[in-house]
Amino acid sequence: MTEARAQLPALLEKVRGGRWQLIGRRGRPEVVVAEAGEIESLLAPAFRFHPEVDIDAGDVGVFLHELDIHGVGVTLDDALVDLADAMLEYAEDWVDHLRHAPNHAPRAGYVRRIEIAGDAEGVVTMLNADADNERVEHSSTQ
Secondary structure: OHHHHHOHHHHHHHHHOOOOEEEEEOOEEEEEEOOHHHHHHHHOOOOOOOOEEEEEOOEEEEEEOOOOEEEEEOOHHHHHHHHHHHHHHHHHHHHHHHOOOOOOHHHHHHHHHHHHHOOHHHHHHHHHHHHHHHHHHHHHOO
8 A cells, every 4th residue: 555655646647547556455456446437437338327208297207217317307307417416426325325225236337437437517417428328229129
């Protein structure tokens, strides 16, 4: 750990070059430092979100079965931003106290994708990409 702290710039340069860096104590890895985009690309196929849109008179709802949460708004964009805020809040709650609960623990991959997305704009971008991938996969199987 001490060595890693002292060599942080070099360590980050190796990560940017595509190498994962294992950091630990007494020769045992405890932490992996890897490029966030690579982690996202590894998690996305297994933990893809499938937003379900419901348009009602006067408002739009978007539901995520994966996390059992929803967002609402006057437009689809408003509903997606509301959903993104709810997802970020869920991710924070998951890290703080839900991750050990049996019904929440399996959601780790989804939460890590939310964390990598970073903010509401990043989460909406991720949701749109997942929906686009779903449409491409669905149309190629027909």
